[in-house]
Amino acid sequence: MDIRTIIFSAVNENLKSLFNSLFREFGEEIKQIVNNNILEYQVEEYNRNYCAKTLLHRIQPKILKEFYQPLFITQCQRRVRNLKQKRLPTDSIKELFSKAQFITILGSAGSGKSTILKYLFINSIDTRFKIPIKIELRYLNDYNGSIIEYINEKIFKLNKIATNQRIIERLMNSGDFTFFLDGYDEVTSSKKEKLTKEIDDLVKIYNKNYYLLTSRPYTEIDLLPLFHNYQVCELTDADINKFIRRQIPYEEKELCDKMIEAINNKENSSYKSFLSNPLLLSMFILTFQSYSNIPQKRSEFYSQVFDTLFSVHDSMSKLAFVREKQSGLAKEQIIEVLKLFSFLSYFDEKFIFSSLYLEEKLTYIKEKKKSISFDNTKLINDLQVAIGILNKEGTDFAFPHRSLQEYFSALYIAYLSEENKKVIYKKIIDSLSINEDHRRYSRENFYYLLAELDEKSLIKYALIPFFEKFEHDINLNEKDPNIIFTNFTSLHYFFVSFDKVLKSKETMVAFAHFNQKFEEYFDYSKEVEMTDKIFNKRLNAANKKLALHDIKPFLKKFLPTVDIKKQMLIEYLINEINTDSEIISLI
Numbered sequence: 001m002d003i004r005t006i007i008f009s010a011v012n013e014n015l016k017s018l019f020n021s022l023f024r025e026f027g028e029e030i031k032q033i034v035n036n037n038i039l040e041y042q043v044e045e046y047n048r049n050y051c052a053k054t055l056l057h058r059i060q061p062k063i064l065k066e067f068y069q070p071l072f073i074t075q076c077q078r079r080v081r082n083l084k085q086k087r088l089p090t091d092s093i094k095e096l097f098s099k100a101q102f103i104t105i106l107g108s109a110g111s112g113k114s115t116i117l118k119y120l121f122i123n124s125i126d127t128r129f130k131i132p133i134k135i136e137l138r139y140l141n142d143y144n145g146s147i148i149e150y151i152n153e154k155i156f157k158l159n160k161i162a163t164n165q166r167i168i169e170r171l172m173n174s175g176d177f178t179f180f181l182d183g184y185d186e187v188t189s190s191k192k193e194k195l196t197k198e199i200d201d202l203v204k205i206y207n208k209n210y211y212l213l214t215s216r217p218y219t220e221i222d223l224l225p226l227f228h229n230y231q232v233c234e235l236t237d238a239d240i241n242k243f244i245r246r247q248i249p250y251e252e253k254e255l256c257d258k259m260i261e262a263i264n265n266k267e268n269s270s271y272k273s274f275l276s277n278p279l280l281l282s283m284f285i286l287t288f289q290s291y292s293n294i295p296q297k298r299s300e301f302y303s304q305v306f307d308t309l310f311s312v313h314d315s316m317s318k319l320a321f322v323r324e325k326q327s328g329l330a331k332e333q334i335i336e337v338l339k340l341f342s343f344l345s346y347f348d349e350k351f352i353f354s355s356l357y358l359e360e361k362l363t364y365i366k367e368k369k370k371s372i373s374f375d376n377t378k379l380i381n382d383l384q385v386a387i388g389i390l391n392k393e394g395t396d397f398a399f400p401h402r403s404l405q406e407y408f409s410a411l412y413i414a415y416l417s418e419e420n421k422k423v424i425y426k427k428i429i430d431s432l433s434i435n436e437d438h439r440r441y442s443r444e445n446f447y448y449l450l451a452e453l454d455e456k457s458l459i460k461y462a463l464i465p466f467f468e469k470f471e472h473d474i475n476l477n478e479k480d481p482n483i484i485f486t487n488f489t490s491l492h493y494f495f496v497s498f499d500k501v502l503k504s505k506e507t508m509v510a511f512a513h514f515n516q517k518f519e520e521y522f523d524y525s526k527e528v529e530m531t532d533k534i535f536n537k538r539l540n541a542a543n544k545k546l547a548l549h550d551i552k553p554f555l556k557k558f559l560p561t562v563d564i565k566k567q568m569l570i571e572y573l574i575n576e577i578n579t580d581s582e583i584i585s586l587i
Contacts (some may be wrong), residue, residue, distance in 0.1 A: 032048050036124075037161045038131065045124055045134060049118045051131045053391060055282045055400045057246050068119050069243045076222065076229040087233050087281055093120045093178070094129045097210050100228035102203055104213045104221060107232030109403050109445050110279025113214040120212065130178040130210060138352050140195060141152075147198040148205070151179075152472040175208025184215035188349045192219065200224055219431070225535050234276035237264070241277065247285055259288050273497065274298065279401050299452040302407040306335070309388050325386050326378040333372050335408075337379065338389065340365045341414075342408035344400075346446070347427075351405065353397045403445050408448035418457075425461035429469070444497055451500040458578060459569050463501060466494060467566040476556050481547035488514075488551045491562075502565060510554055514546060521545045 051061035058067065063085045072087040073139075090096065090154065105115040119136075124132040133155060135147075144151055156168050157162065171177070181203075187195055203211050203226055215221045222229045235243060241260050248256045263275060263284075275281045280301070284294070310331055329337070341361050350357060362376045380397075383390040390397045399405045413424055437448040451457050470491065478484055495507040520543035 013353065032037045036163065041161050042125065042131070046122065049134070052115075052118060054339045055279070055286055062289070063120060064115075064122060067246055068115065069239070070119075071231040072239075073116075073230040074233050076106065088230070092125070092127070093123045094127055096120065096425045097129075097178075099221060101226040101468070102213065103213045104224065105229045105232060106215055106222060106229060106363065108215045108277065109130075109406075110214060110277045110401055111232040112278040113232060115184055115278075116214065117180050117214055120181055120374045125411075131176055132178045132180060132404065133180065134180040137183050137195070141188050146201075148202055152289055161216045162507050172206045174191075174207065178210040180213065181211065181213040184213060184221045185219050186351050196221060196224065200226070200244065203227075203332070208282060211247070227441050231288055235278065235281065236276075240275060240281060244285060247282070255289065258292070262288070262294060274301075279403065286454045297408065299410070299449050302404060302449075305404070306389065310334075327374045327382045328536055329372070329374055330380070334379075334382070334387070336369070336372060336375075337362070337365055337411035340369070342405045343412040346405055346409040349403050351398065352393070355395060358397055359586065377492055405445075406446040406451055410446060410453050413450060414454040414457075421454075422459045422461050426465070429462050429466045447497045448500050451498065455501065458498075459536065459573055460500065463498060464566055464569050467562055471559070471562060471566075474559070476559070481544040484547040484552050485543055487555060488547075491555075491558075504565065506558065506561060510558075514550055517550050518542055518546050530553060
């Protein structure tokens, strides 16, 4: 049975009850037109999601169901005492939505959120569970209307599902749709607050449908009142073994066994947490064939990934054929371009690149770096085809994963002059300022890489200045609960971001404790309808009580620890400088 037949059967089954009511108002002809247009849309979307290119399967698209290893999610922790949460599989959309009608799936970079969504989209059609509509939220960055207007114009009208507004309203109110809202974290910070309110409006107005939203954590999307929050579980030891065997052909069983043996070696136990992320595990599989080892540094790992992409994958798959680089650039020059482009785009908060954006940035790089000359079209072809470091998604481009963009950005900063480092680290710290609002996207992996590649400068120009600014700006007599709360969230986010260097769990433990206290103050046990007015009133009251009764005393006690951390960093830098001076004196 071909794809079109499968979809036609599934969609027709889903549309029966819907079109019975539409028929009465609009007639048989309208019913048939809308039915056919939805069918065409579903066929196209099914084809787009049925096969996928990944880091491991990037030369030819591969059927998703052939390599998808079902991941697990668990309900986000609200109470500290509920440490053990049941893991829920993501292989059945019907089972997933039996838990809730509105679901948010949160996961860090490379945890598999978008792949889960792709699989559930296909599963929705295969099992005849509603009519799936997929919306990649990044496209709202360049759209001036609301998300409801976007659905009307870019989904229903553009795809000719329905052009009559009355029919669109009837469809949206039918409850026969599942809306997949993918990548909230890819929305620019300037639009996040507006979009959050629009999503809240969407699910309230069209409240019979089902909604699945994905995002990285720390975006505040988990505060949407109607959504149940789940987080992607890390891969267990058994999951890792299954994942590897799922990705590697059976005829390469010996390689597969060697990989699993290397991962399970006791000497590499500290690396297990790193490989519990599906993307990083995929990168490990990609590079193991060339290096047969496990690098202990994350930055070295990304370096190996690029080396593999640059020169190895063609020779492995095409009998030692090395693909010509049309741009004529050497490997080091391509790395230099990638560093510059990644840095510029990352701080533009651009993670999907239009052809125009890519062309503009490459032209700018050529203007500024006179020593590097290339034809834009040829270089883009090299990055996409010969190396595979850029993937084309429709008319747009993206890195295989954002973490590679973060790696090259951090690498660029590590090689800046001292004066330029001062400038960029100040900008980074300003974004963590206690006076800044915290609607930021997650940068933990980026900061982790900076800590590996440029530790001394990070400490000198970022960590110590942050502590000094915090000590200077904080007012222990402050009575405004909003300022108190912002002080604490700033400090907490700082410790989470730079945990590799600070190695401190105090604020994380406190944050978990305050989550429990917040729930008590909010009092979820009250059986009332959570209207906007009631929700905001109780939210403000809970935040105020939490800030004054719990956070403020904590900050007073914790401030001496801030000073101790600062002094430890200063002493570390002094010792490093003295050691280097002693070594140099021997020459």
